[in-house]
Amino acid sequence: MWSPGSGISSSRAANCQTFIQRFFTHLTFFALLFSGIIWLALEFFNQVDPANLDVNDLERLPKAIRTRVLRLAIYKAGAPMGTLTAEHISAAEALISQWHGQKEVSLPGNVKLLRNSGRIVLSTNS
Numbered sequence: 749m750w751s752p753g754s755g756i757s758s759s760r761a762a763n764c765q766t767f768i769q770r771f772f773t774h775l776t777f778f779a780l781l782f783s784g785i786i787w788l789a790l791e792f793f794n795q796v797d798p799a800n801l802d803v804n805d806l807e808r809l810p811k812a813i814r815t816r817v818l819r820l821a822i823y824k825a826g827a828p829m830g831t832l833t834a835e836h837i838s839a840a841e842a843l844i845s846q847w848h849g850q851k852e853v854s855l856p857g858n859v860k861l862l863r864n865s866g867r868i869v870l871s872t873n874s
Contacts, residue, residue, distance in 0.1 A: 789816035798824045801868040806844050815841050818868075822859055825870040831856035843868055 792809065798821040806814050818840045819832060832855065839853045843863045852862040858873045
């Protein structure tokens with residue numbers, strides 16, 4: 749903060765204080781937005797069979813929610829927690845948004861994703 753003799757003018761200190769207030773306002777907004785995305789993904793996930801997901805339902809979801817649903821389903825299928833990378837999720841999401849006849853996607857924990865007859869089917873090879 750500004751104090752006499754500190755070398756910072758009171759108007760500059762006020763600008764810094766305004767910047768900090770705006771920063772925390774934006775930070776709070778994004779934290780609430782992010783928690784809302786997670787909540788929506790969990791709500792969707794809890795209403796479907798995570799081992800047999802309908803592609804049409806997934807296509808209707810915004811990508812931010814769809815990728816979180818896929819991540820939850822992959823962990824539920826048996827992937828060890830913390831092992832999924834952005835590349836794994838991108839490959840899984842491509843089965844929905846960039847479908848062109850890809851083969852199954854192999855993931856950690858021997859989890860396999862396959863698009864078959866308009867569904868994303870998750871399985872494990874134990």
